[in-house]
Amino acid sequence: MSEGPIFERAAALFASLQEAICAGLEELDGVGRFTSDPWERQGGGGGLSRVLAGGRVFEKAGVNWSKVEGELPAEFAAQIPGGGTAFSATGVSLVLHPGSPMVPTVHANFRFLAKGERAWFGGGSDLTPYYLFREDAAHFHRTWQDACAGHPGVADHGKFKAWCDDYFMLPHRGERRGVGGIFFDYLDGAGVEGGLDAVLAFVAGAGRAFLPAYRPIAARRSGEPYGERERQWQLVRRGRYVEFNLVYDRGTVFGLKTGGRIESVLMSLPPLCRWDYDPGDPPRGSREAELVHVLRNPVDWLGSDAGVE
Amino acid sequence: MSEGPIFERAAALFASLQEAICAGLEELDGVGRFTSDPWERQGGGGGLSRVLAGGRVFEKAGVNWSKVEGELPAEFAAQIPGGGTAFSATGVSLVLHPGSPMVPTVHANFRFLAKGERAWFGGGSDLTPYYLFREDAAHFHRTWQDACAGHPGVADHGKFKAWCDDYFMLPHRGERRGVGGIFFDYLDGAGVEGGLDAVLAFVAGAGRAFLPAYRPIAARRSGEPYGERERQWQLVRRGRYVEFNLVYDRGTVFGLKTGGRIESVLMSLPPLCRWDYDPGDPPRGSREAELVHVLRNPVDWLGSDAGVE
Numbered sequence: 001m002s003e004g005p006i007f008e009r010a011a012a013l014f015a016s017l018q019e020a021i022c023a024g025l026e027e028l029d030g031v032g033r034f035t036s037d038p039w040e041r042q043g044g045g046g047g048l049s050r051v052l053a054g055g056r057v058f059e060k061a062g063v064n065w066s067k068v069e070g071e072l073p074a075e076f077a078a079q080i081p082g083g084g085t086a087f088s089a090t091g092v093s094l095v096l097h098p099g100s101p102m103v104p105t106v107h108a109n110f111r112f113l114a115k116g117e118r119a120w121f122g123g124g125s126d127l128t129p130y131y132l133f134r135e136d137a138a139h140f141h142r143t144w145q146d147a148c149a150g151h152p153g154v155a156d157h158g159k160f161k162a163w164c165d166d167y168f169m170l171p172h173r174g175e176r177r178g179v180g181g182i183f184f185d186y187l188d189g190a191g192v193e194g195g196l197d198a199v200l201a202f203v204a205g206a207g208r209a210f211l212p213a214y215r216p217i218a219a220r221r222s223g224e225p226y227g228e229r230e231r232q233w234q235l236v237r238r239g240r241y242v243e244f245n246l247v248y249d250r251g252t253v254f255g256l257k258t259g260g261r262i263e264s265v266l267m268s269l270p271p272l273c274r275w276d277y278d279p280g281d282p283p284r285g286s287r288e289a290e291l292v293h294v295l296r297n298p299v300d301w302l303g304s305d306a307g308v309e
Numbered sequence: 310m311s312e313g314p315i316f317e318r319a320a321a322l323f324a325s326l327q328e329a330i331c332a333g334l335e336e337l338d339g340v341g342r343f344t345s346d347p348w349e350r351q352g353g354g355g356g357l358s359r360v361l362a363g364g365r366v367f368e369k370a371g372v373n374w375s376k377v378e379g380e381l382p383a384e385f386a387a388q389i390p391g392g393g394t395a396f397s398a399t400g401v402s403l404v405l406h407p408g409s410p411m412v413p414t415v416h417a418n419f420r421f422l423a424k425g426e427r428a429w430f431g432g433g434s435d436l437t438p439y440y441l442f443r444e445d446a447a448h449f450h451r452t453w454q455d456a457c458a459g460h461p462g463v464a465d466h467g468k469f470k471a472w473c474d475d476y477f478m479l480p481h482r483g484e485r486r487g488v489g490g491i492f493f494d495y496l497d498g499a500g501v502e503g504g505l506d507a508v509l510a511f512v513a514g515a516g517r518a519f520l521p522a523y524r525p526i527a528a529r530r531s532g533e534p535y536g537e538r539e540r541q542w543q544l545v546r547r548g549r550y551v552e553f554n555l556v557y558d559r560g561t562v563f564g565l566k567t568g569g570r571i572e573s574v575l576m577s578l579p580p581l582c583r584w585d586y587d588p589g590d591p592p593r594g595s596r597e598a599e600l601v602h603v604l605r606n607p608v609d610w611l612g613s614d615a616g617v618e
Contacts, residue, residue: 037587051586062586172565172574239578246555247565256481256556265481269548269584276580277360277371278346278572 006119006196007088010112011067013200014092015048017110017207018065021094022050024211025063028218029055034063039261043070045088049264053271057222059099062267065092072115076254081186082115089113091123092207093251095268096214101234102224104129104136104178104217105241107268108210109251110203121199122185124160125210126168127217128178128241130234132291134301136217137179138308141301143213144182144206151202153192160184165298170244175295177244181213182206233288238273245269315428315505316397319421320376322509323401324357326419326516327374330403331359333520334372337527340365343372348570352379354397358573362580366531368408371576374401381424385567390495391424398422400432401516402560404577405523410543411533413438413445413487413526414550416577417519418560419512430508431494433469434519435477436526437487437550439543441600443610445526446488447617450610452522453491453515460511462501469493474607479553484604486553490522491515542597547582554578 022034032055040046047066052058067090077085091111098105110123127140141161148155164183168176187202189195245252245268255265282288299306331343341364349355356375361367376399386394400420407414417434436449450470457464473492477485496511498504554561554577564574591597608615 049586053586060584060586172568172571235581242551243555243575246552247562253556259481262481263587266552266584267586271585272544272581272583274581275369275575275578277358277362277369277576 006200007090007112007114010121010200010203011090013204013207014067014090014110014112015065017204017210018048018050018063018092020208021092021210022052022063024215025052025058025061025096028215029057029061031056032058032061034061039264041066041068041070041261042259043068045069047261047264049261049267051267055099057098057100057103057218059097060271061094061096062264063092063094064264064267066090066264073257076257077115080113080115081120082118084116087113087115093268094210096218097238097270098218098222100222100224101130101226101230102221104221105238105270106214108207108214110207112200112203118188119196120186120188121196121203122187123203123206124164124167124181124183125206125213126164126178126181126183127214128237129291130237131230131287132179132294133217133221134306134308136221137294137299138301138306139217140179140181140213143209145302147206147209148182148202150205151198154187154189154198154202155184155206157182168244170240170248172247173240173243175240175292176298177241177295179294179301180298232274233282235272235274236276236279238270239275242269242273315509316399316421316423319430319509319512320399322513322516323376323399323419323421324374326513326519327357327359327372327401329517330401330519331361331372333524334361334367334370334405337524338364338366338370341367341370343370348573350375350377350379350570351568352377354378356570356573358570358576360576364408366407366409366412366527368406369580370403370405371573372401372403373573373576375399375573382567385563386424389422389424390429391427393425396422396424402577403519405527406547406579407527407531409531409533410439410535410539411530413530414547414579415523417516417523419516421509421512427497428505429495429497430505430512431496432512432515433473433476433490433492434515434522435473435487435490435492436523437546438600439546440539440596441488441603442526442530443615443617445530446603446608447610447615448526449488449490449522452518454611456515456518457491457511459514460507463496463498463507463511464493464515466491477553479549479557481556482549482552484549484601485607486550486604488603488610489607541583542591544581544583545585545588547579548584551578551582 032052045068093109105128108125148157160182341361354377414437419432457466469491
């Protein structure tokens, strides 16, 4: 991993993460298989979209890899660090929508960008349950805390956790989209021993932490019983996922407005969802209300007040 | 209608339109009834949201009236004609989602805004079929042409038709969201005999044209047979409606980012929809392909090439 330009090494890392994650998710699902859809980008580069639909665990799971180079529209270029409009970017990005409302939706993304004199890594992962299992949220956060722990100077778990709570926010709903995780950006290695190589090592570790963070949760919840009420609640909550991605998510909006490959950009949207008029808050004391409470009041899942025994 | 401040007269007009349209839609539906949900806005004014869900024809139909006054956030105020940040606005806005994929979704909106030294009307209506019936599109457009015809100087049907095709565009899909209709904005009465009063008269006529434009179409298509294939196509196309409203629609984005009443702002979203990964173009020669063709190539529905006998 320490040979060659960092852009090439990052791209190779993300490709290997895509392969390992897809293999791990197929093993978990047991039935569904990922398709492979390679694509090229007008203007330079391309990617590989992999999708599993109609599985035992996953209703729709997408894991996308891309490596692109080219010119940004001037308006967008001005919003991004580094001079000029030429850029190169590579990353792996996934959103998994399980069929069962007892299994949380999850997102992860790890990416490298270079523009002008600047180059940096970004990424993160966040968990969106439909029903709250406190020990699952704690396990997810603990895995990310461990992934950060070995990289002092690069990774600050407390900061990345708070950044995640801030980023995955729907201001118009007064809710976060889930129970959080980590989010980080603009990690350019400045002031860090090893510079960008040290950041790459952290990102590689975080990428490898994805399966341990999510797979045990999906495995143990995929057998939980549920009925029509829980399914309908899941469809309503998936609508909030759509609202976040189409209105606020920087990557999605960027992809839509800069001519990204639409099917890959919108791979994150759920297979089925619904919007009712003013469904109101769930009944007090219900499991649905318990979820909404933590979406409105972020929890320190590794603290003593997380309600995890 | 010619007494009192124009803001009050516009608000009264829009309230009466809401009442008449809801009554006409209940008559058409035959089963569903509109609920009435009055709301107040922090900072001044309020509105009345009316929703019919689970009817015979309509799966979800929302007709919203509002009359609000207050201060705009500076960032948004700068994007809107007229000085300062104080504004007043009133309007009626509707989106109807039928259960049958043979009955088109429809939107209409008529509004009045005043800010600083400026005051103007805007609005329009557009039709979003899932299956194309050319005579329906022609009827819809002809009704709007007639509504414009009596108001030379105020209403230019050719311009408003083209504006509609431009506005209801999803650039990332290379498609319009439907077969169009009319769209107009910033009608301030400048250079028009009668000024804003003449514009109000046109808007009143356009509002009264909504039921004649849409009701006959819904009535004659609500008995058309369809099956699971047509229903699934409708759910996919409804996803495009969500994409337009959350990414591009000025009113929706404005409402989300300025603290509008969320349930009213998002009343326009469909009850149920889906996103599949890369479903591709419908088979050549299919009815679905016929629709997509006209979404990509706007038609002059009142011209000789519209394919209407």
